[in-house]
Structures are given as structure tokens and as C-alpha cells.
Amino acid sequence: MININVNGKAHQIDADPNMPLLWVIRDIIGLTGTKFGCGVAQCGACTVHLNGDAVRSCVTKVSRAEGQKVVTIEGLSQHNNHPAQLAWNEENVPQCGYCHSGQIMSAAVLLRENPNPSDTDIDSAMAGNICRCGTYQRIRKAIHLAAELQRKESASK
Secondary structure, three states, rough: OOOOOOOEEEEEEOOOOOOEHHHHHHHHHHHOOOOOOOOOOOEEEEEEOOOOEEEEEEOOOOOOOOOEEEEEEHOOOOOOOOOOHHHHOOOOOOOOOOOHHHHHHHHHHHHHHHHOHHHHHHOOOOOOOOOOOHHHHHHHHHHHHHHHHHHHHHOOO
């Protein structure tokens, strides 16, 4: 049995320790916001947070998550109101939308580490996230807006 915490909820998982975290999240726990894209950590669709770091859950063994804090897109905010989620909607970023849970999870880490990223910072941080629809300009614009929303939120506290 493997004990993991996903979105603040403890789970005792009966799975092979080498099973990818992605499949535990989707098939055992039942959270389908994290997507399977390539299976080799190249596209970013499966990005989740593991102790605050963005990781590719398709190649992360569930045993690595034991005793760790895992956050999926469903757990990023209580009411889908994380600044990145709000900005994604405001800027109408998704076309097909398949990659965007991973994009948002990567953007959330970037914004936590760098609350005022430049275009270069954004391009560097998001380079591992592929959008086959090519909405990269809207993604960049949304991250700038999310940074602004985050600063306003921090100032009002």
C-alpha cells in the first residue's frame, strides 16, 4: 500500500510502486483534469505539483509521491479562482483545451517563484509545455495578466 496526499486528501493506494502517478490520479483516484499526452515527459499535459514543484506525472512513479503533497488542476484552487485560471478564461486561451491543465500548473509554479515574469522568463518556464493549437501568445498574455491579478490579490490582503 502506498500512502499519498492528493489535493489535501489522504489516499491509500494498492498499486505497483512503479506505476506512473498519472494513472493513479486518473484511474484509481478518479481525477481526470490531468491529461495523458505523450507518456515521455515531453508535452507537459500531465503536469502536477509534487511538494510545490511542477513534475510530469506520466513518468513520475507513484512511489516517489509517497508521503508527499500532490496537487492536481482540481486542487489548485477551491473555486477555480487561482489567478492563472482566471487569466486563462479572461484571455480565452484554450482552443481544444487539452494541454491547458498542464499549462496552468506550470504557470502557477512560475508565478509563485517569479511574481513579475518577463516574456523571456515565461518562454523559458513554459518551454516544456506543448500546445498543438499554437496559443502560445495567448498563454504568455494570460500569464502576464495572472501576475497582475496575483499582485492585486496580495496587495488587498
